[in-house]
Amino acid sequence: MTTETIEFQAEARQLLQLMIHAIYSSKDVFLRELISNSSDALDKLRLAAFRDKDLDVDTDDLHITVTTDPAASTLTVADNGIGMSREEVVDLIGTIAKSGTSQVLAKLREARESGQSEQASAELIGQFGVGFYSSFMVADKVTLITRKAGAHQGVRWESTGEGSYTVSDEPDAPQGTSVTLHLKPEDTEDELHDYANPLAVRTIIKRYSDFITWPIRMAPITPPAPPAPPAAEAAEGADAETDADTETEVVEAVPEPEVVNSRKALWARSQSEVTEEEYTEFYRHVSHDWQEPLQTIRLSAEGTFEYQALLFIPGHAPMDLYWRDAKRGVQLYVKRVFIMDDCEALVPEYLRFVKGVVDANDLSLNISREILQQDRQIRLIRNRLVKKVLSTVKTLREDEPAKFATFNAEFGRAVKEGLLADPDNRQAILEILTFASTHDAEQPSTLADYVSRMPEGQSDIYYITGESRSALEKSPHMEAFRAKGYEVLLLTDPIDEIWVDAVSDFDSKSFASIAKGEIDLGGEDVDDDTAKDFGDLLGWLTATLIDDVKQVRLSHRLTTSAAVLVGDPGDLTPTLEKMYRAMGQEPPTVKRTLELNAQHPLVTGLRDAHRQRPDDPALAETAHVLYGLALIAEGGELADPAAFVGQVAQRLQASLG
Known part of the structure; x- marks a missing residue:
């Protein structure tokens, strides 16, 4: 027999200690995790047997067995499922949070420091798939014995959770996996927290795992033995037995294990038969939340x-939610037979947070992931699921505003991806999204509410994109809209920079960026005298700044700022340019239009100075400073910040003397 002692990695050891010593409102969750793992193992064996007819396994009596031993203070959860090889034990059981250990460790520490360790720690354990290690909350030592289906050699894994584990051969291991917990001594007299007490364990199984489709078996609870008879009666009984002609040997029957869970699939039961608590526990089972x-x-x-x-x-x-390699999808069953855990074909990526189960009657049991992508019935189910989720969220908006607000706060950014990926449901998606708006600094607005507030004569839905609400509210582009009382959507998610160019309208109202193109707010055009008065300056500035701007013109959108840069429809925004550079790509060069406020002293002063000394090189420097200020105000990046600082310093020095 080969025995190997392996040290946990440093980060994994720290994470394990945090989990073991974290304070939980209920430690019962460890049993749910072990039973869920066994259920998954049985699902996988059933599927493997369907796919490989030559696999040497018996699938006639797949089940989970839970055994308690009060005398030894142990609890064992066993299954006759798929089992694991030695390599899989080391890879899956011997490594904690293989992808993202440092992240979960940081989050656990943060949760503990903020005093929210109970809830946050439990959430993180589920999210990172390390529920097996919750066993160490109640056990001093954990022993796992397993044999891979079809293999002839078993494996024993054992650890006290201190810093290492041992792996050895187990020749006589039965098919499947058994996990034995050597329980810690309890410091409470509450029998419901005695995990070697079969009644307490049954209560936990009924609460958390009643919906598991595989039978969970336990030995029946036998009533206590009757008290011994008085000595005289015992003596009379002994005499009677001696006088009997024939002695009969009494054989005590071994009680048969009994199934302790209802097993009926939750989705197959009528809605009136299922309680909210059962829904919640099933959700926790499929989502690890x-x-x-x-x-x-x-x-x-x-x-x-x-x-x-x-x-x-x-x-x-x-x-x-935003990890590139994160798993998504719902569980797929066919006629109650588990097919796959994360069926991406049933859920579009923008609804990747949706969890649950789909059970179809007419799909092939050996259907592959590749076939799923092309299967017409799968596509029909997917379309129906998408429409149902979107309509459900729309109903929340009308019936449960608080839940609707939570949905958008948590998932709105992801759902916006559907505006690009799912044009067939684009309008339905727009109906359930909310956006920050100048109408209310605290509450985001739906597009329907925005449209209902539009004043007479407004034909477009106005928006502006950028990195933060505070920056957008201070943007020069906002000045005329604020002055005239027009509501503007403040779009600050990175995805906003992209979908606004792909989506043309909502409710027959076109989307219009206040930072692009000509904006008609119903005001008067620049009169001929003003246009003539600034004509020479505009022509000179256009020529001076030709490397940076497309043209220079007088503005309708400025009330207090001197200048603003305006793009054409379809131009990249400054924020989108930054996103390109962050990804290592140089964006295409875009020249914008520089608009000037004809009432601003800086602009009128530059006009007067240009009339008096048109060849003064200092004026060209002032023109570049004016352009740089406008670029910074719109969130753009200066091509040469050091040169700009020098120009500003020169202008300040000149103003002093």
């Missing part, structure tokens, strides 16, 4: 193509 879902969604289709779905919208965004 520890909070309640924001909304539960049920739907079914009958007729030539039948399926049932039970979906959940989480109450908060998962940590990996």
